[in-house]
Amino acid sequence: MKRIKVTVNGILYELSVQPWETLLDVIREHLGLTGTKEGCGLGECGACTVIMDGKTVNSCLVLAVEADSRVITTIEGLANGDELHPIQEAFIKCGGLQCGFCTPGMIMSTKALLEQNPSPDEEEIRKAIAGNFCRCTGYTKIIESVKVAAKNMQRVK
């Protein structure tokens, strides 16, 4: 067992992890934050996307020990109490989700994009979510959601 310290959604945790455990195991099993999903477990589908030190990662591909001293944001860390994040609002309004299984990862990729690039064009949006499969929506309403989120976030600023 290894000891790690990891900050998840603003809370610092000290955990004992197995050397083969992943960040996804830490999030889902150790911390019980089941909003982050496991689709393929191979870094191909993007359902487990979280933000680590400002960048999106497939949490199934990050070993828990690699997350030591890192700052992680998961889908549970986005809303401020009952007040939803503008990205969440936009996905609701535009119908940017159906079954919802890709949604947490998709929203985390969107958040990382809009922090880097507050007014992306369509091509940039498509590229930013290229690592996140969605089998339900055909992406059209997701792309629309990201555009609306970008607009709303700029208005807030």
Place this chain on the structure above:
Amino acid sequence: MAEYSLIGKPIPRVDAKAKVTGKAKYAADYSLPDMLWCKLLRSPYPHARILNIDTSRAERLSGVKAIVTGKDFGGWTWGWMASTRDEPPLAVDKVRYMAEAVAGVAAIDEDTAEEACGLIKVDYEELPGVFDPEEAMQEGAPKVHDYVQNNMSVEYHWNFGDVEKAFAESDIVREDKFRTSRATHGYLEPPAILAFYDPTGYITVWAAKQSPYFLYRHLAACFKLPLSRIRVIQPFIGGGFGGTKNDSLAGDFCAVLLSKLTGRPVKYVESMEEELTTSRRRHSMIVYSKMGAKRDGTLTAIQHRVIADGGGYTAVSPLTMYLAGFATPLPYKLPNFKYDAYRVFTNNPIGAAMRGHGITHSRFAAEIQMEMIAEELGIDPVEIRMRNAIDNPKPGAIYETINKVTLKTCGIKECIEKLARDPIWRDRDKMPRKEGNISWGVGLSGTSYLGGARQLGHQSCAAVVRICEDGTVNLITGATDCGQGSDTVLCIIAAEELGIKLEDIDIKRVDSAYTPVDPGSYGSRVTILAGQATQKAAREAKKQLLEAAAKTWQVKPEEVEIREGQVFVKSDRQKNMPFSKLAKIACYSGTGAVILGTGYSSYGIEPLDLTTGIGNGGTSYSFTSQSARVGIDMETGKITITDFVIASDCGRLLSPITAEGQIEGGAVQGLGQTVYEDFIMDKGKTLNPTFLDYKMPMSMDVPRMKLIDVETNDPDGPFGAKEASEGSIVSTPPAVISAIHDATGVWFKELPVTPEKVIRALKLSSRA
């Protein structure tokens, strides 16, 4: 048109907040104290006799609590029909496809369970396998099931009119061979279940099922318990699309049995590799299509001989093969039709249902062949469709096909007309045809799909509307929202009927201990049938509420109206109260009344006729016309799809955002099976069981999409609704193939069309 408060309005989904916050819990998100993990041992051979299974070493591994093999299920088998119960929970005497499960282990964690699987020793006698359905039909081919002659799993022979005479009298007759891909559902949530067998004889499961009442019945039968003791609780479902998440799986049966043996809860989560290796995927079908027409393009006859690769077991395929035939006379007038269907056992993974079930194969063949005929006759693609398309019956009238499929509304002509006027089609010759190596093309299709799929046995959906004393409402149905948005649609229907706000309706997910039995979420049936049930239940509850209001105001119930949460007397608006007050009055009347409305669907209850193919497969039918613009790199074969325009007649759209999402999603899934997706098989082994190698469309691949709504008002649907979930997965393949032909001059008859196939075809055509 009636004024609606909610129907047709751009209302967000009722489950959206739970999903964007990560609070929606899926099957794998559930845990129980003291829970064990299940893993399955799967066969390394596609066809082998099981001589012996030795579990002794695995049992000695620390942390292993129980192991089950096929024999432990006491010979129980299951299937879609009484006559097709050919599938055991775990293979017993032999394995019939690669990675069929042979043993299940319960251990204290997933790693231990997996390690234990590696310690189980199975002695196999490898048998010669058969992997091509046409070879499997031959005399002397290896037998997948010993009692089945020529590996014939399902066989239909239907004959309407006189095709031979029609072909003899036709000006043109074409014969072509088409083949569809081995596509799969591709949901991101792998199958999962958490099961607890209470020692007093109750089973409770949380399972990722789009049709949870399949599992409910299977568990009762398998474990010989009354249905009243089977509790299937529905988590959120991470996509379904038919097949795997309709049926019960080895992991479901094993988790329950292992829980029974250990007295502890057992959780099973399939890996994506297991899912992609064993999924009950879309059948790959060979369609031998013969089509005749007059010189003016009028269709005279279609003869289809369809051969489907069935894999190791029957599953839902009697329905698959029915669907691949019954709808061929839609959406074009067809006076003569012959259908010979052969679904053949092979040692491949099981073929089953997938969105666009059955129809996508035969309609793809028929659409492309009709275009080939149009090309030979020099008739415009729009013109040949308009000449053959079925007219929209006048209100009250019914159109009947040669096999007695009946239409009360049919918007196909309007769909095609509107699509032809859209710039992508209309201005196709003004757009560049060639830019560098890229050759551009535009194609078009016109198709149909059924809504409100019929069944053989239990068909109706049911709903209960329970009025709470504070004016909020519980909507209780047996329907499952596996992502398509039916919970939202059902809430809209209930709120509209009751005249209250959407947020005052709370819909319950399935819990078979409390919710009414429901056939399931397949065949685009939920909006139409659970929708009708909800409408009836709401009306019945409203009747009781109106009576209570009438009594209070000393008026007749028909003089009272409820709108947007306000109750009032129509002729005297001074007499009014909020809905919450009426609810309290009604619930407190006498010594306390129970205000419940119940309803069940009555549309489309005549059972299917599988043997003759006569009659309806659905309750009503959607119609779609679609154009696609593609660019082909003539040097590399790369296919770029830039535009889809989709005109759909889905009846009245109850929830436009939801319906649009279904149409867009179906089109992109259809795009996948047209140009990307195919399982590459080698003697029963799936060579590409990962999302890296099984290519699904990504955000970069999808075209601009424009939707055109063609509204009809179908009498056999709540508020005039028809299906909206599957039409576009049928319309996309022919539209794209037609566009690729326009760009390259080549007709592709085998899906998917990959760059390699394009290059090969271009080389062949330049040589010719």
